[in-house]
Amino acid sequence: MAIDIPHELKQSIKDKKLIIFTGAGISMKEGLPSWKDLVLKVLSEKGEYIKQASAYASALEAEIMSPLEVLDKIESDKKYIFDVFESHLSGKDDQSEFIRDLSNLTSRFITTNFDSLIEGNIPGLRKITKDSCHNLKKIDAEDSYVIKMHGDIHTVDHCVIFSRQYKSLYSNDSLAAFQIKKLFSEYTVLFMGFSFSDPHVRELFDYISRMQEGLGPKHYIITTEKLNHDFLEDIVIQNYSELDDYIGLLAKTPVQQKNPDISLKFGAKSSNIISEDGSDIPPSITEWVGRGKEVAALAGPFKVCFITGIGGQGKSVLAAYYLEKMKQSSDYKIFDWRDFKEEDHKFQNKIISLIMLAKAEHDTEQEYVGLNDEMLVNIFFRSLRSIPAIFVLDNVDRYIDLEEFVPLHGIGLLYRQAIDRNHGSKFIFTCRPFVKLADPDFFQLPLGGLDEKDVVSYFKISGVNIKNEDIPRYASKAFELTQGHPLWISLIVAQGRRGKKELDDFINSISRGDVSNENQSSIMSENILGKIWSSLSVKHRIILRSLAESVQSLTVENYSEIVSSELNYNQFTKALRAVKNLGLTVWKEGGEYVELHPLVKEFIKTKYPRSERTKFIHLFTSYYGRVMLILKPRLSSKLGFDDFRNWTNKIELHANATEYQEALLAMYEIHNPMKAAGYIEEYLRVANIVFKGITWTRSKISSLNMFEQVYLYTTESALEYGDKALSDYLINKLDPIFEKNDPLYVTVSRAKIANYWFNSEYSEAINIYEKTAFLLESAKQPENASLKHIYALALRDSGEVEKALDIFLSGEDLDLVANDTDIDNSLGGEFYGNIGRCLQFLGRLDESLNCVCKSFICIYDSDDSNRLINIGYASKWLFEVLKEDNSSDVACHFYRLALDKWEISSPPLRNQLKNTKLCDSNHKSIMEIEDWRIKKYCNEWVRKRIKVDEKNIQ
Numbered sequence: 001m002a003i004d005i006p007h008e009l010k011q012s013i014k015d016k017k018l019i020i021f022t023g024a025g026i027s028m029k030e031g032l033p034s035w036k037d038l039v040l041k042v043l044s045e046k047g048e049y050i051k052q053a054s055a056y057a058s059a060l061e062a063e064i065m066s067p068l069e070v071l072d073k074i075e076s077d078k079k080y081i082f083d084v085f086e087s088h089l090s091g092k093d094d095q096s097e098f099i100r101d102l103s104n105l106t107s108r109f110i111t112t113n114f115d116s117l118i119e120g121n122i123p124g125l126r127k128i129t130k131d132s133c134h135n136l137k138k139i140d141a142e143d144s145y146v147i148k149m150h151g152d153i154h155t156v157d158h159c160v161i162f163s164r165q166y167k168s169l170y171s172n173d174s175l176a177a178f179q180i181k182k183l184f185s186e187y188t189v190l191f192m193g194f195s196f197s198d199p200h201v202r203e204l205f206d207y208i209s210r211m212q213e214g215l216g217p218k219h220y221i222i223t224t225e226k227l228n229h230d231f232l233e234d235i236v237i238q239n240y241s242e243l244d245d246y247i248g249l250l251a252k253t254p255v256q257q258k259n260p261d262i263s264l265k266f267g268a269k270s271s272n273i274i275s276e277d278g279s280d281i282p283p284s285i286t287e288w289v290g291r292g293k294e295v296a297a298l299a300g301p302f303k304v305c306f307i308t309g310i311g312g313q314g315k316s317v318l319a320a321y322y323l324e325k326m327k328q329s330s331d332y333k334i335f336d337w338r339d340f341k342e343e344d345h346k347f348q349n350k351i352i353s354l355i356m357l358a359k360a361e362h363d364t365e366q367e368y369v370g371l372n373d374e375m376l377v378n379i380f381f382r383s384l385r386s387i388p389a390i391f392v393l394d395n396v397d398r399y400i401d402l403e404e405f406v407p408l409h410g411i412g413l414l415y416r417q418a419i420d421r422n423h424g425s426k427f428i429f430t431c432r433p434f435v436k437l438a439d440p441d442f443f444q445l446p447l448g449g450l451d452e453k454d455v456v457s458y459f460k461i462s463g464v465n466i467k468n469e470d471i472p473r474y475a476s477k478a479f480e481l482t483q484g485h486p487l488w489i490s491l492i493v494a495q496g497r498r499g500k501k502e503l504d505d506f507i508n509s510i511s512r513g514d515v516s517n518e519n520q521s522s523i524m525s526e527n528i529l530g531k532i533w534s535s536l537s538v539k540h541r542i543i544l545r546s547l548a549e550s551v552q553s554l555t556v557e558n559y560s561e562i563v564s565s566e567l568n569y570n571q572f573t574k575a576l577r578a579v580k581n582l583g584l585t586v587w588k589e590g591g592e593y594v595e596l597h598p599l600v601k602e603f604i605k606t607k608y609p610r611s612e613r614t615k616f617i618h619l620f621t622s623y624y625g626r627v628m629l630i631l632k633p634r635l636s637s638k639l640g641f642d643d644f645r646n647w648t649n650k651i652e653l654h655a656n657a658t659e660y661q662e663a664l665l666a667m668y669e670i671h672n673p674m675k676a677a678g679y680i681e682e683y684l685r686v687a688n689i690v691f692k693g694i695t696w697t698r699s700k701i702s703s704l705n706m707f708e709q710v711y712l713y714t715t716e717s718a719l720e721y722g723d724k725a726l727s728d729y730l731i732n733k734l735d736p737i738f739e740k741n742d743p744l745y746v747t748v749s750r751a752k753i754a755n756y757w758f759n760s761e762y763s764e765a766i767n768i769y770e771k772t773a774f775l776l777e778s779a780k781q782p783e784n785a786s787l788k789h790i791y792a793l794a795l796r797d798s799g800e801v802e803k804a805l806d807i808f809l810s811g812e813d814l815d816l817v818a819n820d821t822d823i824d825n826s827l828g829g830e831f832y833g834n835i836g837r838c839l840q841f842l843g844r845l846d847e848s849l850n851c852v853c854k855s856f857i858c859i860y861d862s863d864d865s866n867r868l869i870n871i872g873y874a875s876k877w878l879f880e881v882l883k884e885d886n887s888s889d890v891a892c893h894f895y896r897l898a899l900d901k902w903e904i905s906s907p908p909l910r911n912q913l914k915n916t917k918l919c920d921s922n923h924k925s926i927m928e929i930e931d932w933r934i935k936k937y938c939n940e941w942v943r944k945r946i947k948v949d950e951k952n953i954q
Contacts, residue, residue, distance in 0.1 A: 005250055006233065008218050012188035013250070015592065016143070017217075018106040019183060025193030027113045029240050030096050033088055035067040036060065041088060043070075046080035072163050082156045089115045089153040096121045098244055104251040107144040108187065110180070114153040118146045130169070131158055136179050147180070181630060182643075184219070191221035191232065192243065217557075222246065278553030278593030279339040280353070282320035282392070283586050287461055290454030291318060294445060298322045298428065302443040304418050307430045309447035311599050312487030312525075315430040318447065319392045322428070324589075326390055334358070334389035334425075339553075342598070344398040345685030345723075347410030349641055351376045354391065358383040365641055369678025370911045372722070373410040380414075381421050388424040395598075397431045405436040449484025452476060458489060464496030466503065474503060481510055487599060488528050494583035495532075506531060529603045532582060539575040542566050544584060544596070548604040549616045551652045552645070553588065553595045562623045610658055617657040624650040635669070637676035644674055644682065651686045655693050661704055663690045668706045671713045676869070678911075680717050687714045688726055696733045701744065708747050715751040719758040727755055740775045746784055753790045762798035766791065796838055805838040817854075818847035821947050829859035829870055833877055845885045852877045853942040860939065872901040872909060875938065890941065892923040897938045900931050 012018040028034050033041065040057060047053035056073060059065040065073075071081065099121040102109075107125065109118050119125045126145040128135040129152050139145065150169075151159030160169055183189075221232045224239055237246060295318070298305060307315045316339075323335055336357055338350045352368045358380060368376060399411035407415045411429070418427045419439045434446060450458070456475040466474060474496065482488040495506040509531050536544070546563050554562075560572050567575065576594075579585055586595050596604070605613065624646050631643050647670045654663040667687060674683045691714065694700065701707055711730065718727040734748040749772040756765035769791035776784065788807060796804035808831070809817065816822055817835055836851030856874040859867060875898035882891035895913075902910035926934075 006218070006220060006235075008188060009190065009220055009250070012217070013105050016106070017187050019108045019110060019187045019189045020102055020106055021110045021189050021191045022118070023112055023191070023194035025195060025240060026099075026111075027115055027117055027193070029193070029243070030098065030117055032115055032117070038085060038088060039067040039070050042074075042081050042084040045084055046077070049080055050074050050077045068163060068166075071161060075162050078161075081161065085114065085159070085161075086153060086156050098247070101244070101247050101251065105190075105247070109146040110149055110183075110189075111146060112150045114148070114151060114156070114159050116153065122146075127152065129155070129158070130160075139179050139183070149180070185627075185630060186217075188217045189219040191219070191223075194221065194223070195225070278555065278588055278595070279341060280337060280350075281553070281588040281590065281593055282323055282337040283316060284589050284591065285317060285321050285324065287458065288321060289457040289461065290450050291321070294318055294447065295322055295325070297443065297445055300443060302426070303423070303441040304415060304427045304439075305429070305443045305445060306435050306437070307428065307445045307447055308432065308434050310432060312485055312597070313447045313449065314486040315447055316394050317486070319394065319428050319430055320589075323390055323392055332388045332390050332426075334387060334391075336389065337392045337394065339394040340396045340398070342395045342397040343685065344409070345681050345688065347373060347399070348376060348681045349679075350393075351380055351410060351414070355380045355383050358385075358387065358389070368911060370909060371915065373413055375915055377410070377413045377417055381417055381423065384423060384425060386422070386424045390426050390428065392428045392430070394430045396429050397433065400431055400433045400435060402433060405433055407435065407437075449482070450479075450486055450489065451484060452479045455479045455484055455489055459493060459496065462493045462497070464493060464503070465499045466496055467500075470500070474507070477507055481507070487597060490583045491528055491532060494581065497581065525599055525603055529600060532584070533603075533607070536579075537575075539567060539571055540579055543572070543575045543579050544600075544604055545608070545613075545616045546619060547585070547594070547596045548601045549613060549620060549653070549656065550595065551620070551649050551656075553593050555592050556594055557592075558623075559594070562619050565619070610656075614657045617653050621650055621653050621657075621662075624653070635673055637673050639673065639677065641679055641682065644670060644677070644679055648682050648686045652689055655686070655690045658693065660690060660694050664704055664706050664710050667710045667713070671710070671717070675717060680721055684714070684718055684721060684723055684726060687718075691726075691730060691733075696737060698737050701734070701737065708744060712747060712751060716754055719755060724759075727751075731755060741779050741781075746772065746776070746787065750784070750787050750790065753787065753794065757790055757794045757797070760797070762794045765794035766798065769794070792834070796841065801838050801841045805835065805842075808834040808838060818844075818850050820850050820945065823854050823857060823946065825858050825861065827858070829855040829862070829874060831855075832858060833874060836877065836881070840881055840884070845881060849878075849881050849885065850946065852881055853946050856938075856942050857946065868901050869909070872898045875901065876913065878938075878942070889923070889926070892926045893934060893937050893941070896926055896929070896934050900934060 009018075024035060039060060043050065043053040043057040043060075047057075050056075053074075056065065056070045060067065060070050074081065096117060099117055102118075103122045107122070109122075109125070111118060119127050124144055126135065126142060127148065128139065128145055129148045130136075130150070139147075149160075153159065160166055219232055220235055221227060222235045222237060222243060224237060226234055226236060235246075237243060291314075298318075299322075307319060309315055320337070323337065326332055327335055334357060336354065338353070340346050340350070348369075349365075351373070352365050355368060355376065356365070368379065371379070393411070393414075396407070396411050399408050400406070401408050406412065407429075414427070415429075415437075418425075419441050435444060437444070452475070455478060456472050459471045459475040459478075460468075464471065464474075478489055478492045482492070492503070492506065496503040510527050533541075542563065546559065546566075550559075556576070559576075560569065563572060576585075580587070580594075584596065584600050586597050588594070595601075627646050628650070631639065631646060647666055651663045651666045654660070654666070663686075667683070667690065671683060674680060687710075691711075694704075711734065715727050715730045718724075718730070731748060731751050734744065735752070738744040738748065749768055753765045753768050753772075756762070756768065769787060772787060773783070773791075776782070792804045792807040795801075795807070805814075810831075812827070812831075814835075817827075817832070818839065832851045832855035836848045836855060839845075839848035839851060852874065856871070856878060859870040859874050862870075875894040879891045879894040879898065882888070882894065898913055899910055902913065929937075
């Protein structure tokens with residue numbers, strides 16, 4: 001068979017980045033009827049029930065009408081259509097060697113066919129239809145599935161059969177469409193079995209082309225006719241009898257890298273949604289010498305080890321080498337790597353990933369978002385049980401207390417439980433600071449430089465272009481200059497590969513420096529890297545300056561697209577190969593991801609002022625901006641962590657370029673969706689960068705649009721998350737800037753009141769409010785409602801409930817508000833809820849229950865965008881009041897309803913409530929009732945309690 005197989009298609013199979021998309025031709029090939037045959041069967045088998053059946057059959061045979069046109073004419077007889085479709089397609093799970101051969105290429109499929117041919121021949125595939133919202137949300141976490149885009153024959157009434165259904169599917173922005181758009185931006189898709197004679201195939205291809213928006217990898221179609229469609233590359237075969245041979249050839253063809261020195265996976269034009277953080281892949285190790293004692297020490301009988309030492313000593317490389325070495329043994333079942341990049345606010349996403357790995361089930365991150373660090377660590381160890389595993393947590397420097405030199409926050413919790421619990425795993429942490437810990441199951445490995453004999457060995461195995469007899473002399477000189485510092489040795493060796501003259505010049509240009517401490521190491525960094533930098537070409541510097549500005553480890557493919565305005569494909573590959581040979585890059589296992597060593601990155605970023613770095617930062621902001629165009633129409637709490645990271649990466653880049661206005665606008669855009677989705681830790685990570693970079697002066701702050709809103713969002717989110725350092729920083733920075741008659745003075749007052757209230761310092765909160773209210777009154781400024789609301793909360797929680805109740809009532813008659821009949825919807829659910837809570841605190845449970853029921857009804861009957869979240873809150877309040885009123889059966893129905901509503905709208909709140917286990921085992925039956933029955937029961941119960949009559953609802 002003389003058909004070329006595109007390199008990118010072969011590469012996508014190797015990288016497990018291929019989706020096969022099948023059309024009607026594949027089912028026909030395996031003996032199932034075509035659309036035309038199916039419609040003819042409908043007309044013949046049910047002709048006695050369908051008007052003009054014979055006329056339609058004749059028109060179809062003569063190709064005067066298409067199958068779809070006939071179906072539209074007889075749509076009113078769809079019962080008979082469904083019957084015939086089911087009888088000829090249901091149960092047709094015939095064994096197909098061809099379909100099984102497809103599973104050698106991928107385990108990801110999309111099909112427009114109704115039949116079960118694919119899932120019937122490939123065990124273990126998860127079947128996902130266009131209506132399976134729950135499974136569609138989890139598609140990012142799946143690696144084995146078939147998406148049935150037009151439906152499944154086993155639910156024929158939901159299949160896409162008529163024109164109106166096709167038009168609806170391809171015009172609406174459905175969840176299925178959104179998820180498929182993401183898949184097309186991340187994976188290469190191979191189409192087969194499609195013809196323009198199939199119903200709406202052209203609409204399908206046009207639809208997918210619109211989704212692409214010029215982004216994403218190449219896609220291919222195996223076809224017997226030239227389609228010449230914009231987003232597809234044709235692979236033309238003579239007829240479908242050749243398809244089996246082609247698939248067999250594709251499965252057996254080895255992948256040859258375009259460039260033997262660099263692992264590339266390029267498409268002609270690629271701009272993928274970044275779906276994986278390459279930071280969480282260990283570095284690739286191609287050369288290794290020495291460190292025998294250190295490796296042996298890591299194999300010791302301890303639960304936790306900290307590898308510590310100054311930058312460049314090879315902490316990460318040692319951990320990666322040990323991890324790879326242990327994969328050859330049978331002692332451990334799980335091997336995992338997580339890089340914290342010397343940043344904080346990264347723990348929760350990392351620990352959730354570890355939970356999912358330990359459980360080895362089809363859970364998604366949504367099951368755990370919103371839980372605090374302690375809960376997540378507990379779940380992790382319960383999930384891990386006694387499974388033997390090695391976990392490497394790299395670069396945890398920001399989680400080390402630099403006064404006490406002990407691990408803090410989430411890493412501190414993980415360390416403590418790793419020491420105290422019984423388990424069969426080993427945890428290896430790396431950081432620069434020496435830690436002061438003393439537990440029997442703890443071991444610290446302070447890492448120094450290589451021995452001189454190891455440096456000689458490294459020169460010998462590294463292919464230096466000097467005579468063998470000269471190697472010991474050069475190696476000894478390098479050792480003398482660097483004291484065996486591995487990074488500096490590797491850079492000297494890289495010069496030796498260029499030749500003797502280049503090595504002599506390089507060594508002679510380096511003055512001796514003591515690299516045993518950070519300060520002297522920085523001087524050595526300037527000497528060695530400065531000398532290398534001066535020898536680089538413009539193109540080499542473009543590559544390195546671009547990599548230096550990246551805030552995430554990306555693929556070579558991503559970088560190729562990012563720098564495409566500066567370097568074409570050939571220039572990029574040649575320059576990248578050169579800087580790799582100089583030892584300036586770190587390549588991850590698999591050769592797909594690349595980044596700079598932290599010391600090299602630091603050198604480049606400090607070499608240039610911000611104004612000269614902006615050009616390269618903008619390469620990345622433009623890239624993320626293009627990717628966000630795909631995601632923005634669906635910006636909501638339904639996005640996953642990797643989706644939100646496109647925004648947070650862009651925010652961080654804007655902050656690095658001192659473009660704080662752009663950063664604040666993006667923060668304003670994503671705060672609420674990220675908070676609702678449970679990813680507030682990641683939001684706070686970039687907020688910390690932005691606010692600590694801003695110049696805190698009156699003129700600068702006043703010039704920033706959305707500053708006030710984002711400031712309050714961030715302060716209050718930091719309080720809720722428990723980041724007191726950030727909330728205190730924000731308050732202390734803004735407090736002295738503005739005068740008492742300035743609007744932003746009210747803003748910082750609100751932050752201070754919220755801070756004191758959240759930390760149960762009610763008298764301080766009350767005092768700040770009263771002072772601010774007096775100043776507003778003196779300046780004849782209007783009362784601030786948000787300030788007064790927090791003030792009322794502080795009063796309520798301090799015990800002055802009657803006073804708080806008076807504020808919440810806002811002049812309304814309590815008897816009318818708390819009766820069991822009248823509801824004023826204009827007052828809103830929050831109004832009734834706050835009053836109900838106050839009455840609960842006063843022990844007036846009957847009136848409290850009335851108010852909370854009214855709150856439920858107001859929220860339930862509203863069309864507010866936060867309706868589902870608020871129904872959850874109202875249901876939780878009802879649960880608490882009913883529980884206190886000893887109505888536990890009714891209470892648990894509302895507990896269950898809160899879980900159901902937050903399952904959809906706010907997984908973090910759902911998880912927090914679920915982990916309280918407020919309903920005991922006696923109410924297990926309530927937890928198993930169908931969702932709709934719970935909803936019906938609760939809705940009817942509150943309306944019966946309040947005796948709702950339309951005339952009583954204003």
